[in-house]
Amino acid sequence: MPGTHSLLSPSSAHRWLLCTAAPHYESQFPSTTSKFAAEGTLAHSFCELNVRKAFCGMSTRKFNSEIKKLQADPLYNPDMLTSAAFYIEYLTTKANTYSSTPYISPEERVDLSEWIPGGFGTCDCIMIGNDVLHITDYKNGVGEVVSAVDNPQMRLYALGALKKYELIYGDTIKHVSMAIVQPRVTEDVSEDSMTTADLLAWGETVKPIAKEASDGPGAFNPGAKQCRFCRGREVCAARAASMLDLEKYMTRQPEGRLTQEQAAEALITGSGIISDAEVGNILKRGEQLVTWYNDLKSYALQALLDGRAIPGYKVVEGVSRRQWGDIDKVVDALHAAGYEDAAIYNRELKTLTGIEKLLGKKQFNEILSTLVVKPAGKPTLAEESDKREALNPAVNDFADLAETLNAKTSND
Ligand code: SF4
Secondary structure, X not given: OOOOOOOOOHHHHHHHOOOOOHHHHHOOOOOOOOHHHHHHHHHHHHHHHHHHHHHOOOOHHHHHHHHHHHHOOOOOOOHHHHHHHHHHHHHHHHHXXXXXXXXXXXXXXXEOOOOOOOOEEEEEEEEEEOOEEEEEEEOOOOOOOOOOOOOHXXXXXXXXXXXXXXXXXXXXXXXXXXXXXXXXXXXXXEEEEEEHHHHHHHHHHHHHHHHHHHHOOOXXXXXXXXXXXXXXXXXXXXXXXXXOOOHHHHHHOOOOOOOHHHHHHHHHHOOOOOOXXXXXHHXXXXXXXXXXXXXXXXXXXXHHHOOOOOOOOOOOOOOOOOOOOOHHHHHHHHHHOXXXXXXXXXXXXXXXXXXXXXXXXXXXXXXXXXXXXXXXXOOOOOOOOOOOOOOOOOOOOOHHHHHHHHHHHHHO
């Protein structure tokens, strides 16, 4: 029986699979539980109850009484019911893709110790039918959209679910699919799938890495993905070293004004200038530098607030803007002074998203779809991994814009 705590959790697998030093390193920093995490737990409870009602035979009476208990929680808000309804809608659609009613079970704890020492996890929903195992994870966060594609957390859950049900289903499950439902940020459900054989083969590659990360001390390997939410990211020396590793450019700085011949030579040899390939690398590094810098700023602010000294810095009151106190009293005062509503209020149409929420997608499309325009966006630099298709400058006429930008730069 797995314990209640494991150094390596599936949700941090994206970190320890890349930086095996992270679990032991992080353990020296206290883990904080936020209000958002508590809200997430409550939202999951609504989802679980809805699954039990929709697929597992929970009576309406029991369901209503359990829902009431959850609604008494001070963190409850009605959006939780809307999100749970979306989750159930997705699961219902998924269940209908099976030729016969699939087995469905919510909140299943799965043992992962075959892959991760002492590891375990909880699958929000397991669905099994035909020769397919489908697992769904509900995410309540709004920070960023989480993709199910190549997601190690989802794969680990799927391995655990396979293991748990192999006694019943043997090796009849030939395919595994994984989904992440994150209704508070997107109506698109992210899905990924693979054969069971491929998943098991992936699991074998995880074992030695998980052992190294669990045994410790592991190897530090800084990178955007793994450092982003690491508990010790602000003060990790390995990350700092990788951020400050720009000295190699020092030996290549131009010595002064170059003659035309020297400039041409520099272009060919690369001395004194950075190449386009290097520009790409530095841009990537720059993004990480900004993140690192912001992490350091928050760390320094907290340290100063805690009474510690950060040389060269102090805490001051930030800039604040004037704002209305009691709005009703402001309006009364303006009315009393003879100003009418037309003069003191701006009349503004709700945003497109607000109207869509008001009408619902169906009615919105019926009456407004032809009135919505989507102008082409300006060319924007994006990483190669970005899902959007690359623009072809030969096909898209951005020459004018490039000229405008150049003219602006030379005028600045
Ligand atoms: S900050 Fe980055 S390099 Fe340092 S331990 Fe965490 S994940 Fe590893």
